[in-house]
Amino acid sequence: MNGLARLSQFIGSTFGIWVIIFAILSFVLPGGFTWIAPYINLLLGIIMFGMGLTLKLTDFKRVLKAPKLVLIVVLSQYTIMPLLALGLVVLFQLPPEIAVGVILVGCTPGGTSSNVMTFLAKGNTALSVTATAVSTVLAPILTPALTLLLASAWLPVSFMDLFISIIQIVLVPIALGLAVRMLLGDHVEKGIFILPLISVVGIVGVVAAVVSNNTEAIMQSGLLIFGVVILHNVLGYLVGFVLAKVLRFDLADQKAVSIEVGMQNSGLAAALSAAHFSPLSAVPAALFSVWHNISGSMVATWMSKYRDDEKGTEAESVKNEEVHV
Numbered sequence: 334m335n336g337l338a339r340l341s342q343f344i345g346s347t348f349g350i351w352v353i354i355f356a357i358l359s360f361v362l363p364g365g366f367t368w369i370a371p372y373i374n375l376l377l378g379i380i381m382f383g384m385g386l387t388l389k390l391t392d393f394k395r396v397l398k399a400p401k402l403v404l405i406v407v408l409s410q411y412t413i414m415p416l417l418a419l420g421l422v423v424l425f426q427l428p429p430e431i432a433v434g435v436i437l438v439g440c441t442p443g444g445t446s447s448n449v450m451t452f453l454a455k456g457n458t459a460l461s462v463t464a465t466a467v468s469t470v471l472a473p474i475l476t477p478a479l480t481l482l483l484a485s486a487w488l489p490v491s492f493m494d495l496f497i498s499i500i501q502i503v504l505v506p507i508a509l510g511l512a513v514r515m516l517l518g519d520h521v522e523k524g525i526f527i528l529p530l531i532s533v534v535g536i537v538g539v540v541a542a543v544v545s546n547n548t549e550a551i552m553q554s555g556l557l558i559f560g561v562v563i564l565h566n567v568l569g570y571l572v573g574f575v576l577a578k579v580l581r582f583d584l585a586d587q588k589a590v591s592i593e594v595g596m597q598n599s600g601l602a603a604a605l606s607a608a609h610f611s612p613l614s615a616v617p618a619a620l621f622s623v624w625h626n627i628s629g630s631m632v633a634t635w636m637s638k639y640r641d642d643e644k645g646t647e648a649e650s651v652k653n654e655e656v657h658v
Contacts, residue, residue, distance in 0.1 A: 337526075337527065337530075338526040338527075340530065341526055341527050341528070341529045341530035342526070342529060344529060344530050344533050346529075348446070348449075348529075348532075348533050348536075348626060349626030349627055349629070349630055351533055351537055352533075352536060352537055352540055352622055352623050352626050353623055353626075353627070355537045355540060355541045356540050356541065356544050356619070356622075356623045358541070359540070359541035359542075359544040359545040360544050360545070360548055360551065362545075363544075363545035363546070363548045364545075365545075366541040366542060366544070366545035367542070367545045367546055369538050369539075369541055369542035369545075370542040370543075370545075370546055370607070370612075372538070372542075373538075373539050373542055373543075373603065373604045373607060373608075374498075374501070374502050374604050374608065376534075376535040376536075376538045376539055376600075377502050377503075377535065377539060377600050377601060377604050378501070378502050378505075378506045379506070379531060379535055380445075380506075380531070380532050380535040380536065380600065381502065381503050381506035381507050381510070382506035382507070382509055382510045383510065383528040383531055383532055384445055384469075384506075384507055384510060385506060385507035385508065385509060385510015385511045385512075385513070385514070386510040386511075386513060386514050386521055386525060386528065387510075387525065387528065388462075388466055388507070388510070388511055388514070389514070390511075390515075393463070393466060393467070396463060396467060399460075402460060402582075402586065403460070403463055403464055403467060405580065405590075406460065406464040406589070406590055406593055406594075407464055407467050407468045407471065409573055409576060409590060409593075409594050410442065410443055410464065410468050410593060410594055411440070411442075411468065411471075411475050411479065413569060413572050413573060413576070413594050414438075414439040414440070414565070414569050414594060414595075414597060415436065415439040415440045415479050415483055416439075417439060417565055417568050417569060417572070418435050418436045418438060418439030418440070418483070418565055419436060419439070419483050421435060421561050421564055421565055422435050422436060422487075422561075425557065425561055427557075427558075427561065428554075429487040429488050430488065430610060430611050430613045430614045431554065431558060431613065431614065431616065431617060432484070432487045433480075433484045433487050433488045433490075433606070433610050433614050434602070434606050434610070434613070434614035434615060434616060434617040434618060435558075435561055435562075435565065435617045436480060436483050436484040436487075437476075437480055437484065437602045437605060437606055437610075437614070437617075437618070438562075438565070438597050438599055438602040438617055438618050438621050439479075439483075439565065439597070440475070440476045440479040440480045440483070440484075440602075441472065441476055441597045441598045441599070441601050441602045441605075442465065442468035442469045442471070442472045442475075442476070442597075442598050442601070443461075443464060443465040443468050443469070443593050443594075443596060443597065443598065444465070444596050444597055444598040444599065444600070444625070445465060445532070445598075446596055446625065446626065446629060447461055447465060447592050447593050447595075447596040447629070448461045448462050448465055449629075450592045450596065450629040450630070450632065450633040451588060451589045451592045451593070451633075453630075453633035453634070453637060454588045454592060454632065454633040454634075454636035454637050455585070455588070455636070455637045455640060456585050456586070456587075456588030456589040456592065456636065457585040457586050457588070457589040458589070460586060460589045460590075460593075461589045461592065461593050464589070464593050465593065469503060469507065469598070470504070470507075472499050472503055472504075472598075472601070473496050473499040473500050473503070473504055474496070476495065476499060476601075476605075477490075477492040477493075477495035477496045477499070478492065480495060481495075488610060490609075491609065494609055495605060495609060498604075498605055498608060498609065499601070499605070502601065502604060502605075503601060535600070536600050536622060539600045539603050539604065539619070539622070540603070540619045540622045540623065542607075543603050543607065543612070543615045543616060543618065543619035544616075544619050546612045547612050547613055547615070547616050547619075550612075550613050550616060551616060555616075555620075558616055558617055558620055559620050559624070561617070562617055562620045562621050562624050563624055563628075565621075566595055566596075566621065566624060566625050566628055567595070567628065569594045569595035569596075569597075570591050570592065570594070570595035570628070570632055571591075572594065573590045573591040573592075573593065573594030573595055574587055574588075574590065574591035576590065576594075577590035577591065584639065584640065588636045591632070591636075592629065592632065592633070592636075595625070595628075595629075595632070596625050596629055597621060597625070599618045599619070599621040599622040599625065600618070600622060602615075602617075602618035602621070603615045603618035603619055603622070606618055
């Protein structure tokens with residue numbers, strides 16, 4: 334059991350590397366991974382169930398303790414990234430299927446990877462966890478609504494179809510995970526150690542499925558899509574950080590806002606794109622999954638070098654008493 338725990342911890346801590354390795358393998362040897370495509374929704378559901386197991390009611394109670402702060406982060410998540418996506422799509426005049434994929438990435442909630450990166454950056458991890466949880470719970474309404482508003486000029490968008498898919502893929506598994514944790518209490522902690530391994534396998538599977546089924550499209554326009562993905566992600570970090578600074582948040586909060594805004598639930602975007610638009614629409618999400626783990630690690634390393642004064646550092650440590658990854 335200890336060996337499995339160490340393996341899970343190692344795989345979780347090297348998450349980005351595994352995503353890159355399997356993205357390359359699925360591109361070079363697509364035949365070995367195309368069979369995963371029908372299981373994308375199942376894989377994401379398992380990941381969301383694991384997220385539910387790691388959450389506690391206190392994660393949502395923090396909204397009552399600092400409603401303004403959490404509200405600003407969630408609003409930033411659902412305004413900055415969608416608008417940046419729309420701007421990039423128009424600027425680069427992307428084809429309809431790719432344009433919808435980029436916009437859908439922008440309209441998804443924050444990804445759980447942001448919690449890990451915020452922790453590594455010595456930011457306010459509690460804020461990141463709470464904002465991710467709240468934005469994820471709001472996703473069934475906000476993601477379809479924003480996608481309909483911003484992407485319908487390129488392809489037909491069904492609010493109800495997206496709404497039902499997100500309920501099935503995200504909300505139901507998270508609710509089940511929360512219910513299991515409430516029923517079993519501390520007993521759940523004994524098995525949580527394996528969740529990083531399960532999450533990595535799930536995301537790697539989603540990325541490999543999308544890449545292996547779109548090798549030709551990636552060869553034709555992969556550099557352009559990748560360039561847009563990098564700009565989208567980096568601008569998200571930058572605008573989030575500047576906004577938090579303008580609002581005079583402390584440094585730990587600035588780090589959390591920046592990372593929370595910049596990192597999306599690209600696995601969800603890939604699943605929704607493949608199910609409701611086309612396999613090509615899922616390519617931006619797959620490339621985002623690869624890139625944001627690289628950029629997130631670099632940003633977290635850079636941010637970790639900058640800290641508030643001793644008083645701020647002490648406050649930061651209090652904020653990070655409860656860390657869920």
